[in-house]
Structures are given as structure tokens and as C-alpha cells.
Amino acid sequence: MVERGFYEPGLNGVERLPTELHMFHASPKLMRAAHWHAQVEVNYIVRGWAHYSMSGYDVRFSAGDLALFWGGQPHRLDDASEDVIYAGGHLPLVHFFRLRLPQDMQAGLMQGATLLTRASDGSDPINFLRWNDFVRSGDPLKVSMAIDELLLRIERIRFAPYELLSGLRTKPGAAAADPYISPIVLRICDFIAENFREEIDSVDIAVAADVHPKYAMTVFKKCTGMTLNDYVSLMRLSFAQALLMREDANVLQVAMESGFGSLSAFNKLFRKLAGMSPSDYRRDMRSRPGATIPQRPAAREPYN
Known part of the structure; x- marks a missing residue:
């Protein structure tokens, strides 16, 4: 195995900036x-x-x-x-x-x-x-x-x-690249990207996409395989993953800053995705040699 240092999620990196290329x-x-x-x-x-x-x-x-x-x-x-x-x-x-x-x-x-x-x-x-x-x-x-x-x-x-x-077969009924529904999905993704840290639901998302909530949920699930709630949670978890690198990171504060309404919901979803609790993840990150973690994000760096 090559020794070239190890990747650590950055405060201004891909995990924390899910809307940028x-x-x-x-x-x-x-x-x-x-x-x-x-x-x-x-x-x-x-x-x-x-x-x-x-x-x-x-x-x-x-x-x-x-x-x-x-x-x-x-x-x-x-x-x-x-x-x-x-x-x-x-x-x-x-x-x-x-x-x-x-x-x-x-x-x-x-x-x-x-x-x-x-x-x-x-x-x-x-x-x-x-x-x-x-x-x-x-x-x-x-x-x-x-x-x-x-x-x-x-x-x-x-x-x-x-x-x-993947070793898995593509599920039947998966969506084709429909030229009509794609703009709807784009509007949905745009709104979630801008507002995932706020308290939003399917009605808010559908209004922003100018479609009925039921249709918004159907179209998004058809295209992504995820529910709207799944995607909002993923955005929040990605953001939280980077915040936990902060030296002064408090799990409850991270949960709130990432848009979760409760610590229990944050813990449950984080454990489901990461296989460990946010506290264990934070402890694991801090124990890694050479990890340098400033207290607060500095001014946004160029894409990294």
C-alpha cells in the first residue's frame, strides 16, 4: 500500500459544499x-x-x-x-x-x-x-x-x-432521461441545495418546483431512487460530516447547524449511513495523527 498521507474531510471541501462543482x-x-x-x-x-x-x-x-x-x-x-x-x-x-x-x-x-x-x-x-x-x-x-x-x-x-x-441488476421501471421531468428535478435539487439546513418539507419543495407535492415526490423517486426526505437527509449528513471535523464541534450543535430537528434523528441517520455514531466519528477523526482542525471555517477556499 502506498504511503502518501490520508484524506480527511475538509471544512470547505466537497462534503460541505454539495452544490458546487x-x-x-x-x-x-x-x-x-x-x-x-x-x-x-x-x-x-x-x-x-x-x-x-x-x-x-x-x-x-x-x-x-x-x-x-x-x-x-x-x-x-x-x-x-x-x-x-x-x-x-x-x-x-x-x-x-x-x-x-x-x-x-x-x-x-x-x-x-x-x-x-x-x-x-x-x-x-x-x-x-x-x-x-x-x-x-x-x-x-x-x-x-x-x-x-x-x-x-x-x-x-x-x-x-x-x-x-455493482453485482446488482438495475431495478425494473427505472427512469429514463425524460426531457419533461428533468427540469422539475433540477428545480427540486436547486431548492434543496439552497435550503437543506432549514426546516423544509415536500410541500415547500413542490411549491418551489411549481408542481403538486405528490408529483414532486413521484418524479424525484423515479429519477433518483431516493425519496425527497432521503435526499434532504443526505445533504444534511454530508454537511455534518465536515462540521464534525471542527475542533470545537459539539454533536448537538452540529445536528442543529446541519438542519436536523432533533439529536435523536441525527444520531439515527448518521449511524445508518456511517455505521457509527456522530460522537464515535468525531472521536475517530480527532485521534488520527496529523489531523489539523481549525475551530471555525475560514473564508471559503477555491474548489478543493
Whole structure:
């Protein structure tokens, strides 16, 4: 196993900023424990190989592989070659549902499968490097171009051989990329992203999306495999995961800041996803050598 330091959830990182596109191009750090985030993760292996432990299965990506998986499932990069370089990004659902994907791709990803294609070419290393530079530039036009180009690259996977890896079959009746319901799902995701820390329910979400609450719930479940409540909870848990890194983190305070109405609900949902209580998670994070945790988030850093 390569020794290059370990990844720790950052206060201003992907877990805490679930509505922003994060791009990366680097040698990745291994993970001591699984993490999760409310975006679809895109990985392109520039050099070497990387091994992930997903929920219920393992995958290994090698140089030239392009892979996508739903970050809402706990996952862990647990091994990699010494020379590995990977590129990619964390794609918020507001962008993911802009994609024109085949039915099996969209449904499989949201059900926890990993989409893998080995049909990449010489332009991919150049493009991923440029998209990383554009997003990190902070220039809104460059960021917009990077997003559009990345989405087009993902859509082109449908024209090449690809696999959906998970050991599970796609559930029947999964949603196709319906051009009518996609804008509704986008409006739903936008509203939840802006308001998940507040007390919101299906009626609030439906009003913002300009549809009937029952229809909002049906459409969202059809597209994502999650209920509205499941997705709101995931956003809150992702946010809380980063807050627990704070030196002065109090579990009750984290629960309230993340939008949970009660400590018992927070504990129950956190344990269900992480396999441990928030207190145990916080203790585990603090016991890790080299962990530096400021008391409060500093000014937002560029995408990291």
C-alpha cells in the first residue's frame, strides 16, 4: 500500500459544499474510513491504478479508465499505485440531471453502480487538466465552459462500450432521461441545495418546483431512487460530516447547524449511513495523527 498521507474531510471541501462543482487533478490520498457526499463523482485515471471499496463491492480503475459513481454511497479509496494520478470532479445533481443519459446509466448510477468505460483517448488527459484549471480559475465563464464540456464528455460514453459494476441488476421501471421531468428535478435539487439546513418539507419543495407535492415526490423517486426526505437527509449528513471535523464541534450543535430537528434523528441517520455514531466519528477523526482542525471555517477556499 502506498504511503502518501490520508484524506480527511475538509471544512470547505466537497462534503460541505454539495452544490458546487469540484474538479481535481492530483495524486490522491488514501482514506482510513469511508466518506460520502451528495454529488456524482467522475474519475479519470491519468496514470497508475486506484482501488475503491464501495458499498457491497470493490472496483479497480487503471490508466485510461473513466468512471462515474454516486457519492451518496459510502466509499473509500483504500489502495493505489505509487505513481497514480487521477483527474475528475464531483458533479452536483443539478448538473447530473442535465445529462442526456441512457436509462440503464442514469438508473444504475443512482442505485449505487459504478459506470466504467475504457474507451478513452488522447484528448481526455488534456481536457481534464483544462477543466480543472478553468474551474479553479474562479472565472464564471471558464467554469461554465468546463461544466458544459464535461457533461458532453460524459454523454459521449453512451457511444462506446461501458460497464455498470455493482453485482446488482438495475431495478425494473427505472427512469429514463425524460426531457419533461428533468427540469422539475433540477428545480427540486436547486431548492434543496439552497435550503437543506432549514426546516423544509415536500410541500415547500413542490411549491418551489411549481408542481403538486405528490408529483414532486413521484418524479424525484423515479429519477433518483431516493425519496425527497432521503435526499434532504443526505445533504444534511454530508454537511455534518465536515462540521464534525471542527475542533470545537459539539454533536448537538452540529445536528442543529446541519438542519436536523432533533439529536435523536441525527444520531439515527448518521449511524445508518456511517455505521457509527456522530460522537464515535468525531472521536475517530480527532485521534488520527496529523489531523489539523481549525475551530471555525475560514473564508471559503477555491474548489478543493
